[in-house]
Amino acid sequence: MIRLPDATGALRAYTPRAEPATFAPGRPPLASRVVYSAAHVVADPFADTTPDGPAVVDWETTLAFRHHLWSHGLGVAEAMDTAQRGMGLDWAGAAELIRRSGAEARAVGGLIACGVGTDQLTGPATLAEVRAAYEEQLAVVEETGARPILMASRALAASAGGPEDYLEIYGALLRQSARPVILHWLGPMFDPALAGYWGSDDLDRATDTFLAIIEANAEKVDGVKVSLLDAGREVALRRRLPAGVRCYTGDDFHYPELIAGDEQGYSDALLGIFDPLGPLAAEAVRALDAQDRDGFRKLLDPTVPLSRHLFQTPTRYYKTGVVLLAWLAGHQEHFTMVGGLQSARSLPHLARAYELADGLGLFPDPERARARMAGLLAVQGVDA
Template structure:
C-alpha cells in the first residue's frame, strides 16, 4: 500500500503477512501491571459536540476482558479513557460501575480513577475535598481499588504545598483501603502545571513524599507520569518500605520495569492498551528471571510508544483508539468528543506501520484493509 509520510510524499509499505503469537494466562507474578484502558464510542447515537459522551458499553467491556485474559489489570476511568477530554463525571461513574462489576465476573484486577471532574468552574478547597470524597465513595463502593488522580480544580484552588497536604491527608484518612496516588505531569494535562504546590519539580517531589510519609499505611503505591526516568528512579528510592512505584513513563518503561540493583517499578501505562498481549508476555519472561528476553520483547515497542505520545502528548489517545480499531477490538474509528481528528493522517499511518511491524494485529489483512479505507477517505488511492 501507499502511506503518506510526514514530508507529504507517499511511500510504499508491504504489510506483515502473519501476526506475532502471544499467550493468555493467569495474573503476572513479578510485577503488578495495569493497562489504562480506552473507551469505545457509540457512533450511531445522534449527539452534538456539547452532548455527553455516547459509549458503546459492550465493546468497551469486551476490551477490558481482552486485557484481563492476558493477565493484566485494568486501570479504569483514567486519562486514557478520555477523562476530562470527552468523558464527563457522569460517564466516568457509569464506566466505573460497569467495569468493576465486569471485573468481579471475570476475576480481573481493577483500579479506578478518583478525581474532581464533577466541578465545572472555580472551586474552593472545601468543594474540592467534597468532590474527591464523592468519587472515592463510589469507587470503594464497587469494590475496586482507588487511584487518587491529580485534580485541575485543586491545582487552581491551592495556594501552596500546605493545601495539598491538607486535602490529600483528609482523603487518605478517609480511604478504607490503600490507594494509588497519581502524579500526572503537565505534558499530559497543561492545567496541572505546578502540581503539589510548586513548578519546581524538586520542591513538588518533597511535598509528594511528605503526603506519603504521613500516611504510608494508606498508600499502596504511586503512579508517576513525568516522562523523566532519572527522576522516577530517584523518587522510588525514597519511598517508604512497602509503597510501590508504578511507572507511568510511556517513553522509558522497559528500563524502569526491569529495574536495577536497588529496585524496580511496577506499571500503570496507557501504552499497555495497544501493547497488552506483548507486554504481558514480556513480564512473564521476568517472572522466570529472564531479563534478556523481557528487554528483547519490550525494547522494540518504545519507538511506537514515543510516536503515539509525541507532543502534544495529551492526544496520544487518538493513536491508541486507532490501533484498537485496526486490531479488530472495535468496528469503527470514532472517539468520544470527536477526538479521532486530533492526529494527522501521516501520524496515524506511521502508527500503523510501527504496530504492524511488531505483529500487534491479530488479523494483519483486516488491519491493512481498514487502513486503506481510511486512506481512501483522505483521497489516497491505492
C-alpha cells in the same frame, strides 16, 4: 502492499507483515510485577451527539476490551486519562464506566483500579468543594470494591495556594479511604492545567511535598503512579518511597528499563501504552517471572518507538493513536471517539502508527488492518 503518506504529502510503499505475533490468553497470572493497563473507551458511532455533548459509550465493546486485557493477566486501570477523562468523558460517564467495569472485574476475578478525581466541578471551586468532589468519587469507587487511584485535579491545581493545601486535601482523603490507594502524579505534558502540581513548578520541591503526603500516610498508600516522562526523576523518587509503597511507572518513553529495574529496585506499571501492547506486555513480564531479563527486554524494547510516536507532543492526544490501533486490531468496528477526538492527530501520524504497530505484529489479522487503514486513507483522498 499499501501506500502511506508522510509529513510532506509524499506516498511511499509499505508491505505489511504476513503473520502476527501470537500471545495466547489464559496464561498464569503475572507474578514478578503488578501491571495495569489504562484502558480506552469505545464510543457509540451512531449517537447523535456533538464534541461538547455528553459522551455516548458502546458499553458492550468497551467492556469486552477489558476482558481482553484480563484474559492476558493484566490489570485494568479504569476511568483514567486514557479513557478520555476531561477530554470527552465527563463524570457521569466515568461513574457509569466504573460501576460497570467493577462489576465485570468481580465476575471474573480481574484486577482493577479506578480513577478518583474532581471533574464534576466545571468552574472555579473552593478547597472545600474540591474535597467534597473527591469524596463523592471515592465513595463510588469504593462501592465497587476496586482500588482507588487519586488522580491529579485541575480544580485543586487552580485553587490551591501552596503545598499546605495539597497536604490538607490529600491527608483528609487518605485518612478516610477504606483501603490503600494509588496516588497519581500526572505531568503537564499530559494536561497543561496541572502545571505546578503539589504547590510548585520546581519539581524538587514538588517531590518533597508529594513524599511528605506519602510518609504521613504510608499505610494508606499502595503505590504512586508517576507520569513525568523523566526516568531519572522516577528512579530517584522510587528510592525515597517508604517500604511497601510501590512505584507504578507511567513513563511511556522509558518503561522497559524502569520495569526491569536495577540493583536497588524496580517499578511496577500503570501505562496507557499497554492498551495496544497488552498481550505482548504480558508475555514480556512473564519473561521476568522466569528471571529472564534479557527476554523481557528483547520483547519490550522494540515497542518503544511506537510508544514514543503515539505520545509525542502534544502528548495528551495519544488517545487517538491508541483507539486507531484498537480499531485496526479488530477490538472495535469503527474509528470514532467520544468528543470527536479521532481528528486530533494528522493522517501521516496515524499512518506511521499503523506501520510501527504492524511491524511489531500487533494486529491479529494483518490483512484486515491493512484494509481498514487503506479505507481511512481513501476517505482522506489517498489512493493507497
